[in-house]
Amino acid sequence: MAQSLKIAVVGRECVACGCCARVCPREAIAVEWGIAARVDAQKCVGCGKCAKVCPAAVIDLVKREKAE
């Protein structure tokens, strides 16, 4: 599948609530080690649903090359 130009990026003040993982249509986000959410760059399509629900507002959509 062609990758989108954008990717979700989780900031360091993530509270690991898992709201983002629940709404991700590609199952690209997982809360790992109970510490922070992690985005799988291969799966993320940059739809931004996670950013809209994040209560801590720590998810940004950035250009893919910037994140990688």
Next chain:
Amino acid sequence: MKQKKRWSDYLWIAELLYLCLGLFNILFAWLGMLFFCIPLLVAIVGGSKAYCNRYCGRGQLLGLLGEKLKLSRNVPPPKFLRSPWFRYGFLTFFMIMFGLMLVSTWKVFTGAPLSETVTLLWVFRLPWQWADVSFAAPWMAQFAFGFFSVMLTSTILGLTTMVLFRPRSWCVYCPMGTMTQGICKLRNGRKAKSCGGTGKTNCGAAQAPRQ
């Protein structure tokens, strides 16, 4: 694609039921200890925030009210609410108030009279004499009054921030969430660092192997 519902998606009913049972008889407040102990056990034994992520009835309830019923303004909470000092400060405050509640329970245990009140937002004392607590030890009733005060107060705060900000804004400063994340950091911090999952920008997800 619509995901298939699991039993754990209906735990918001347990949260509602708990609040209703507590209004019916204050001694049901003791059931709230489950909401305290289970997340801590999951964090200590399992090293994860699975409770917050999947099984938190309060989070689900706030999500339902905010997203499905559109009761939330759905705007990001202010910066101060999201800052670590506020999260840890609120946890400290919460623990002090919890400690004071245990002290008053101890006082009743040692002979002080039972105070049949529920205190909302740590200030407003509501008389709660309709509860029949005669069949329980006075200290058990005192703990129930105190604990239900804590649960009602946190529900009010959760509902207020749900309406004003994003549905699950409570999760940002929830003392249980802060505590369980702290436990996971202590327990898994080194392991997480070695694979890049430290909560830094994007957590190195593109390069790190998935656990």
